[in-house]
Amino acid sequence: xxxxxxxxxxxAPPLDVASLRKEFPLLEQSSHGHRIVYLDSAxxxxxxxxxxxxxxxxxxxxxxxxxxxxxAIAEEATRQFEAARSALGRFIGARRxxxxxxxxxxxxxxxxLVAHSYGRHLLPAGKAxxxxxxxxxxxxxxxxxxxxxxxxxxxxxxxxxxxxxxxxRLDELMDGVGLVGVSxxxxxxxxxxxxxxxxxxxxxxxxxxxxDGSQLVPHRRVDVGALGVDFLAFTGHKMLGxxxxxxxxxxxxxxxxxxxxxxxxxxIRDVRLDGFIPNDLPWKFEAGTPxxxxxxxxxxxxxxxxxxxxxxxxxxxxxxxxxxxxxxxxRHGDDLRIFGPPADPERRGGVLxxxxxxxxxxxxxxxxxxxxxxxxxxHHCAKPLMRRLGITATARASFYLYNGEDDVVALSRALDVxxxxxx
Amino acid sequence: xxGLEDLYREIILDHxxxxxxxxxxxxxxxxxxxxxxxxxxxxxVVYLEVSDGVVTDLRISGQGCSISQSSASxxxxxxxxxPVEEVRKLIRSFKSMMSIHEHSxxxxxxxxxxxxxxxxxxxxxxxxxLQGVVKFPVRIKCATLSWNALAQGLDEIAAGVPSxx
Numbered sequence: 001x002x003x004x005x006x007x008x009x010x011x012a013p014p015l016d017v018a019s020l021r022k023e024f025p026l027l028e029q030s031s032h033g034h035r036i037v038y039l040d041s042a043x044x045x046x047x048x049x050x051x052x053x054x055x056x057x058x059x060x061x062x063x064x065x066x067x068x069x070x071x072a073i074a075e076e077a078t079r080q081f082e083a084a085r086s087a088l089g090r091f092i093g094a095r096r097x098x099x100x101x102x103x104x105x106x107x108x109x110x111x112x113l114v115a116h117s118y119g120r121h122l123l124p125a126g127k128a129x130x131x132x133x134x135x136x137x138x139x140x141x142x143x144x145x146x147x148x149x150x151x152x153x154x155x156x157x158x159x160x161x162x163x164x165x166x167x168x169r170l171d172e173l174m175d176g177v178g179l180v181g182v183s184x185x186x187x188x189x190x191x192x193x194x195x196x197x198x199x200x201x202x203x204x205x206x207x208x209x210x211x212d213g214s215q216l217v218p219h220r221r222v223d224v225g226a227l228g229v230d231f232l233a234f235t236g237h238k239m240l241g242x243x244x245x246x247x248x249x250x251x252x253x254x255x256x257x258x259x260x261x262x263x264x265x266x267x268i269r270d271v272r273l274d275g276f277i278p279n280d281l282p283w284k285f286e287a288g289t290p291x292x293x294x295x296x297x298x299x300x301x302x303x304x305x306x307x308x309x310x311x312x313x314x315x316x317x318x319x320x321x322x323x324x325x326x327x328x329x330x331r332h333g334d335d336l337r338i339f340g341p342p343a344d345p346e347r348r349g350g351v352l353x354x355x356x357x358x359x360x361x362x363x364x365x366x367x368x369x370x371x372x373x374x375x376x377x378x379h380h381c382a383k384p385l386m387r388r389l390g391i392t393a394t395a396r397a398s399f400y401l402y403n404g405e406d407d408v409v410a411l412s413r414a415l416d417v418x419x420x421x422x423x
Numbered sequence: 424x425x426g427l428e429d430l431y432r433e434i435i436l437d438h439x440x441x442x443x444x445x446x447x448x449x450x451x452x453x454x455x456x457x458x459x460x461x462x463x464x465x466x467x468v469v470y471l472e473v474s475d476g477v478v479t480d481l482r483i484s485g486q487g488c489s490i491s492q493s494s495a496s497x498x499x500x501x502x503x504x505x506p507v508e509e510v511r512k513l514i515r516s517f518k519s520m521m522s523i524h525e526h527s528x529x530x531x532x533x534x535x536x537x538x539x540x541x542x543x544x545x546x547x548x549x550x551x552x553l554q555g556v557v558k559f560p561v562r563i564k565c566a567t568l569s570w571n572a573l574a575q576g577l578d579e580i581a582a583g584v585p586s587x588x
Contacts, residue, residue, distance in 0.1 A: 362465070362488035362565065363431075370427045379464040392464040392486060421427065422436070422489075 015308065015316045017404035023048040023304075024402055034372025037410045042187050042215060042351050042398035043376050044237045047301065051240060054300035055293045066292055067266065067283070081292050084299035085282070091302045092213075092232065093223030094249055099281040102248045102255070103290055107214040108138040110233035110248035111181070113285060114210050115142035117258035118231075119179065120150070127178025128153040130207070132165055132193075133388050134186045137381040139212040139233075143181055157182070157198075159388055163189045163341045167197055174201045180209045184216035184227075188380045188396065189340040190321070190351035192216065199228040208254065214238055218400070219317055219349055221310040224249055236294065241301035245294035248285070255281050262287040313401045317350040318343075320399050324352060324408040331412050332356070335419065339394055350399030353380075356415055359422050361393035367421055368395070371414040429555035430562065431489065434497075439489040444499035446482040448472060453480070454579060454586045458572035460564050465491045467569045471576040476507050483569065490553075490562050495569035497550050507577060514574050516547060520554055521563050 021027045026046045029036050038046060064074035066081045082098070089097020104110040119142075123129075129143050133156050147154050155173050160166035165182075174180075180202045185192045195211060202209045208230040216222055217232075218239035224232050231254070235246035250258075260267050260278050264287035270277040278284045305313065322343040328336055337355035341348050354375075356364050365377030376396045379386045386392060397411055448455075448470035458467045465487030472480040481503050483495045498517075502510045556566045579586070 360488035362490070362562075366430065366559070366562070367427060378462060383464065386464065392466070393488075421431070 015312055015401060017402060021402050023050070025049055027402060031372040032370050037373040037407045039397040039399065039403065039407060039411065040374045040376050041238065041400035042396065045218065045240050045400055046402065047240050047242065048304050050304050051242065051297045051300045055242065055297040058293050058296040063293070065289055077292055081290065081295050084295035087299050087302050088247055092217060092249055093225050095225065096252060099252050100249055100255065102250070102282040102285040103295060104246045104248055105244060106246040107212060107233045107235040110246055111139055111210065111212065112142045113248055113261045114231050115146050117261050118208065118254065119146045121259050122257060123178045128155055128176050130155045130157065130173055130177045130180045132157040132182050133159045134165070134189060134191065134382065134385050135181065135183055136187050139181050139183055140384065159385065163191050163339070165193055170197065170201050174205050177202065177205055177207045180207055182209065183212040185349045187215050187351060188353050188382050188385055190349045191341055192347045192349055194347065195227060195229065215349060220314050230254055236298040236301065239301055240304055241298035242294045245291045245298050252281065260284050264288045266290070308401060316401060317399050318345045320403060320405065321348065321350040323405055327408055328412055332415055339389060352397045353394040354397065355391065355394055357419060359418055361395040363422065364395045364418055367418040368414045371410070371417055373411055373414050430559055432552040432555060434549050434552045435489065435493045438493035438496040442483065442492055442496040444482050444496070444503065445484065447484055448480060448482050450586050454576050456572040456576040456579070458568045460487070460491065460568050462561070462564060465565060465568060467491060467495050467572055469569060469572040469576055471573065473507060473580050478502050478505055478507060478510055488565055490556060490565040491568045494553055494566045498569050498573060501548065501550060502573070511577065514570055517550060517570055518567060520547070521557060521567050
């Protein structure tokens with residue numbers, strides 16, 4: 001295990017879920033006459049009042065376009081936007097957030113940025129791209145598009161029977177590779193990948209590593225330095241922030257060499273009718289008016305997570321995931337299949353992909369919904385992985401800091417309802 | 424708010440548990456069409472045999488949720504042995520029953536909903552049991568999956584397009 005993941009000390013006081021939940025207005029809603037049991041944070045988290053208030057406050061007191069006006073509120077908007085960048089950078093251990101953190105629409109756009117600006121321009125012709133079988137579409141399709149366009153060879157690190165990446169042929173797979181794309185944690189299986197050996201092997205052959213941190217950054221302390229990767233893509237709405245904002249962290253020397261991604265205002269230093277000079281980092285990659293209020297909201301989300309403490313968030317989820325696996329297995333026995341590795345503090349996150357009896361995931365999720373329980377049903381934007389597992393759909397329950405054992409008990413009871421309903 | 428019993432009528436669960444006309448037909452002479460629901464990964468394969476303007480045989484394979492599977496099963500029971508023109512009318516009627524929400528969801532299969540020549544819901548027989556699905560907009564695509572495949576198959580046969588598989 002790399003030191004990039006701090007799984008928390010046992011001395012940290014446990015989270016008080018009941019009072020924490022009160023900070024999240026949506027969790028006080030009801031659904032079909034039941035308390036909302038929100039178990040879909042791997043798709044998108046809910047956000048605390050602090051985030052909503054920060055965005056409202058920004059719009060009510062400050063809003064103007066950034067990096068343009070000389071008047072007071074425009075300068076303040078710019079200051080808040082750049083302060084959000086710094087806070088987000090510090091959150092992931094970036095040494096130079098002011099140049100290394102690029103705001104994007106989401107993790108998907110961040111990966112596309114790398115696929116375009118690095119993949120199409122700096123990846124040497126003839127070098128292969130190595131991905132894994134457990135990637136979701138965001139870290140798959142941009143590379144498939146690149147491969148289709150340039151004839152690049154794509155290879156895949158397989159997923160073993162233990163739901164973990166099978167690294168036994170890593171050196172062989174890495175030979176001739178120029179870029180590696182790998183997620184920090186699977187959104188289907190909950191597997192936390194050990195990136196250490198992959199990064200080492202990649203750098204050994206001069207390849208860069210693009211990590212997708214969408215599922216891990218919200219839940220564990222991630223330090224890009226310790227992780228050792230060259231790029232990290234992640235998104236705001238899975239970490240208590242608003243939708244419409246994500247980020248790419250990249251090594252400054254790489255970002256510097258890369259040409260711009262989207263063209264427009266903001267990303268230029270000078271424009272003539274016969275050409276343009278790109279702006280400095282990171283604005284070179286931020287064409288057009290950026291998501292300013294969203295950056296302010298994401299800053300508040302980072303503040304919220306830091307106040308709670310990522311170590312406590314991690315400990316809480318590790319404990320809850322372990323309890324959930326025990327409780328569900330005990331209550332439902334062979335009726336229930338969990339597609340993913342067993343509980344493991346360092347190598348498994350709070351995502352449970354479930355198969356229950358022979359009830360289709362869609363039907364299962366529908367019955368759970370009638371009990372107020374929100375789970376995701378389907379292929380989770382990871383169709384190749386689902387094919388590898390030999391299934392078309394699972395019902396996925398995923399946890400965050402506001403989930404407690406009462407949510408797991410509610411899920412278990414709703415499984416009984418589904419069993420009775422479908423006989 | 425719509426309850427589960429609006430969606431899962433007994434007849435639907437019956438078709439789900441005991442699907443009719445399940446299986447495959449040799450291609451050719453049968454025509455094969457696959458339908459996918461990108462939302463949930465459901466897939467349905469319709470094998471269709473048409474001779475002298477009549478759907479002489481039809482088989483369904485694939486996998487999916489109770490709504491997509493029971494809708495396919497009911498469809499097979501409803502169209503087998505019927506003239507193509509009647510089948511087309513039935514398809515229009517069924518899609519019309521499902522169309523209001525599908526249209527608002529931006530689905531691309533809503534065309535034809537305003538065409539005349541549909542049968543009234545009263546004449547849809549047991550298919551009317553699927554009417555409750557419109558109260559669950561995400562599930563409409565499950566219900567229409569096999570119908571779209573059937574319509575595509577009839578169009579391909581009429582146009583002389585070779586089978587998709």
